[in-house]
Amino acid sequence: MPVGSLSSGGRHPGRQETTDKLLTPTQAAAFARLALANVEREFPNKLDHVMASAADVASPRVLHPAFFGSFDWHSCVHAYWLLARILRLQADIAEAALIRRTLDSHLSAANVAAEVAYFRRPESRAFERSYGWAWLLKLAAELAHASDVDAQRWSRQLAPLAQAVADGYLDWFPDATYPIRHGVHSNTAFALAFAHDYAQSCAVTALRELVVAKAREWYLADTDAPARWEPSGADFFSPALIEADLMRRMLDAREFRDWLARFLPGIEKREPATLFDPAVVSNRSDPYIVHLDGLNLSRAWCWRAIGRALPSDDPRAMIATTAADAHLAAGMAGVSSGEYVGDHWLATFAVLALTT
Numbered sequence: 001m002p003v004g005s006l007s008s009g010g011r012h013p014g015r016q017e018t019t020d021k022l023l024t025p026t027q028a029a030a031f032a033r034l035a036l037a038n039v040e041r042e043f044p045n046k047l048d049h050v051m052a053s054a055a056d057v058a059s060p061r062v063l064h065p066a067f068f069g070s071f072d073w074h075s076c077v078h079a080y081w082l083l084a085r086i087l088r089l090q091a092d093i094a095e096a097a098l099i100r101r102t103l104d105s106h107l108s109a110a111n112v113a114a115e116v117a118y119f120r121r122p123e124s125r126a127f128e129r130s131y132g133w134a135w136l137l138k139l140a141a142e143l144a145h146a147s148d149v150d151a152q153r154w155s156r157q158l159a160p161l162a163q164a165v166a167d168g169y170l171d172w173f174p175d176a177t178y179p180i181r182h183g184v185h186s187n188t189a190f191a192l193a194f195a196h197d198y199a200q201s202c203a204v205t206a207l208r209e210l211v212v213a214k215a216r217e218w219y220l221a222d223t224d225a226p227a228r229w230e231p232s233g234a235d236f237f238s239p240a241l242i243e244a245d246l247m248r249r250m251l252d253a254r255e256f257r258d259w260l261a262r263f264l265p266g267i268e269k270r271e272p273a274t275l276f277d278p279a280v281v282s283n284r285s286d287p288y289i290v291h292l293d294g295l296n297l298s299r300a301w302c303w304r305a306i307g308r309a310l311p312s313d314d315p316r317a318m319i320a321t322t323a324a325d326a327h328l329a330a331g332m333a334g335v336s337s338g339e340y341v342g343d344h345w346l347a348t349f350a351v352l353a354l355t356t
Contacts, residue, residue, distance in 0.1 A: 028090035074132035130191035137198035183235030236294030248309035278330030293334030
């Protein structure tokens with residue numbers, strides 16, 4: 001669907017910028033219209049559904065009354081995060097009333113209870129682990145810290161599902177011996193980062209402590225990341241940068257500065273070039289090639305956060321910010337292509353890149 005111009009509005013050099021000012025009301029309205037259309041669109045739909053018997057055959061709307069749209073469960077979840085984020089940052093847009101009605105309808109207590117029941121099925125133990133889990137906690141954190149009265153109600157109604165997901169992390173991570181490092185859904189650095197944000201901001205101590213321990217166990221000793229091998233043809237995360245974005249949460253400023261020098265020693269020379277050059281997206285109608293638009297946007301938010309985590313006199317800070325700007329401009333070009341394989345999810349990555 002046409003949503004108007006979504007360009008980033010020019011370059012914003014320097015690391016003192018307020019990133020949420022990059023999201024203009026025009027962009028917010030356009031992104032909201034994309035998400036509002038998608039969350040109501042049940043088909044096409046890619047279910048992650050293990051059936052124990054013929055009785056488990058059901059439509060997406062029956063299985064997931066809260067999150068049936070946007071092609072798959074996790075994309076619907078993060079579309080609601082997009083809507084909640086926009087409602088907080090740009091509450092005066094014309095779409096705000098429809099956002100409220102949509103969140104009221106979909107995040108009702110009854111719908112959330114059905115989602116919790118689905119999570120509690122024995123066959124659902126690994127359902128949406130871990131990408132969908134991470135986004136559900138991101139949505140929960142966004143709602144929990146909004147001052148809006150409606151958002152506080154939605155937060156209370158979503159809380160049982162957030163608890164179910166947090167329980168899933170607590171059950172899974174003690175048994176997880178190895179990290180998952182590729183650049184798609186099951187990347188564990190991404191799972192840990194969003195779980196940490198939720199646990200830190202919502203004071204879920206047991207989850208926060210487990211996440212910190214696991215992050216340090218898996219990633220603290222990493223050196224000389226093989227970033228020259230990036231990107232793979234279906235990546236929407238950079239394995240190297242998403243790990244660095246996690247570790248800047250885990251370490252104090254001095255520790256992170258030193259860890260980053262060991263992990264990506266070529267930043268000052270802008271090496272490897274593959275980590276600084278935006279990915280080429282050759283066909284936005286291909287459901288895997290279009291992942292590379294998401295890669296550019298996720299690299300943008302990672303580079304920007306890495307730059308801000310470094311001391312102001314560290315030359316890598318400006319290099320990281322410049323790389324973030326280049327990737328943001330490249331990623332924004334694909335957000336409103338008219339191809340559903342990208343349109344159902346890329347706006348979320350754009351909003352995160354613009355408001356990190």
